[in-house]
Amino acid sequence: MSLFDQINTAGNSNEDATKEKHLPTISVSKTDTGRYLVHIDVGQGKHPNEMDHWIQWAELRVNGLFIGRAEFSAKIMEPVADFVVNIESPCQISALIRCNKHGLWESSTSIG
Numbered sequence: 001m002s003l004f005d006q007i008n009t010a011g012n013s014n015e016d017a018t019k020e021k022h023l024p025t026i027s028v029s030k031t032d033t034g035r036y037l038v039h040i041d042v043g044q045g046k047h048p049n050e051m052d053h054w055i056q057w058a059e060l061r062v063n064g065l066f067i068g069r070a071e072f073s074a075k076i077m078e079p080v081a082d083f084v085v086n087i088e089s090p091c092q093i094s095a096l097i098r099c100n101k102h103g104l105w106e107s108s109t110s111i112g
Contacts, residue, residue, distance in 0.1 A: 021055035055079035
């Protein structure tokens, strides 16, 4: 099975086989207004960002529901995005990203 035949996660793929970091990291903090700041960082600087190999976009999902997407240009933008959302805990937050060479990658975390 190739990386493009599935959504790759920490549980079903060997990220080391690609020799790059693809799994998005998610950090969540509550703001003074009661909303949540969701920070998505793809690769933490360990993924190529070149014209022929880059992270194309990152999506935020809450309990499986699409919330928003950040699109990235090769070489010019780093694959980092912040979303401020009104959500109730407990909930499942996930980030889905697409690498133009290695397909879809997903990480998730729970709050509450």
